[in-house]
Amino acid sequence: MLARILSVAVTTLVLMLLSVVSIAAPSDALKQKAQELLTEGNRLAGEGDFGAALLKFRTAYELYSSPKLLLNIGTSLRYVGRNAEAVVTYERYLAHPEADPSREAELRGILNDLERLVGRLEITVAESDVRVSLDGELLRDVGRRAVVQVDPGRHTVVAEKANRQPTVRHLSVEAQETVAVALVLAEPGEEPPDPVSLRRVGGWSLVALGGAGIVAGAVVGAVAQAKRSEADDHCATEGHFAGYCSPTGADLNDQARTLGGAATIAFVGGFAVGVAGLALAFTAEDDPVTGTLNLDPSPGLRVMVTW
Structure with missing residues (x-):
């Protein structure tokens, strides 16, 4: 009876050991293969072939998900111009519980630079x-x-x-x-809805804004001309005192000059904004797009429109 119990115990122990070996061996083999791929990837990166190196690093990571490999992947992505993927990869590394805290400041600086490129x-x-x-x-x-x-x-x-x-x-x-x-998905049996082109909407909005600026410039210009005509009644145009204006005339001339400058800015600015709006409206594609337009049509006037 004792011999039978010992036989069962030994058999069970052997099966357990075989099970452990069958689990550990593939893991060790994968880790070794990942190390070989990492070494090969580093060699390729050293030769400047970051595209091929990226493939090696990613394959290594699939075999053995060490967070350190994310740094190799992120750097390779940067060198091949895939900056958006590099941002995601570096952020994954920083979020990993095994990330090296001493690398955080360096990686944050890299991420700040990449943010301006994506x-x-x-x-x-x-x-x-x-x-x-x-x-x-x-x-x-x-x-x-x-x-x-x-x-x-x-x-x-x-x-x-x-x-x-x-x-x-x-x-x-x-x-x-x-x-x-x-x-937005279409209901069954319907065609997908057409996208609203916000660029086109923004373009026509700029046209309207530019038209309003031109009208405002014309109105203010008319007021400036009226002030100038009124000032003429208080200024001498002939004789020894030609060009001399009473205090009222001088004040009216100052108002006319100020209004004239405002009219010019409004007119030129309105024209520039309107032309930009037409360009946007007629070149817009049927896509939802946002953006920012900055215009400096004249000194002292800056127009920034977001659509």
């Missing part, structure tokens, strides 16, 4: 359970609203849901620009 998409989704992809990559945890960092350039956002037609938006983003994109 744009943002402010994505809003009209309903729940919608799959959203950006340039063919599925975005996770979007919910009803998400802000996604992107590199400057052209991008495509797609919203999909079961039994519904997908909604597709094509848009352009500049560095430090935030572009809002609203994703």
Whole structure:
């Protein structure tokens, strides 16, 4: 009986050891393979081939998810110009519980520099359970609203849901620009809704603003001319005292000059804003786009419009 118990115990122990070996061995093998890939990636990076190095580092991270590999991945992304992905990667490293605190200040400085090189998409989704992809990559945890960092350039956002037609938006983003994109899916059997071009709306708004400026300039100019004519009645135009004005005439001339300057600024500014608005309206694409326009049509006048 004792021999039988010992036999069962030994068999159980052997099975447990085999189980541990079967679990540990693949882990050690993957770690070793990841180390080989890291070494190869570092060699490629040293030779300036950051694209190939990035592939090695990412494969290594898939095999063995060491947070240190995120630094290699982030640096490679920076060198190949994929700054938005680099931002996300560095932020993942800083959020990791095993991140090195001594690297935080350095990485925060790098992130500040990268923030000036990327744009943002402010994505809003009209309903729940919608799959959203950006340039063919599925975005996770979007919910009803998400802000996604992107590199400057052209991008495509797609919203999909079961039994519904997908909604597709094509848009352009500049560095430090935030572009809002609203994703509304059509009801079953309907065509997806057309996007509202905020750039076009902003353009026509600028045209209206510019027209108002021109009208205001004309009105103020007319008042200035009236003041100047009234001042002539209080100023000598001939004889020994030609050019001399009474205090009332001098005051009216000052008012006329001030109003004339204001009229010129309003007229020139209105014309510049109107032309800019026409350019925006006629070159706008059917995409939801935001941006900022700064105009300095004349000294002392600065117009900044956001759409």
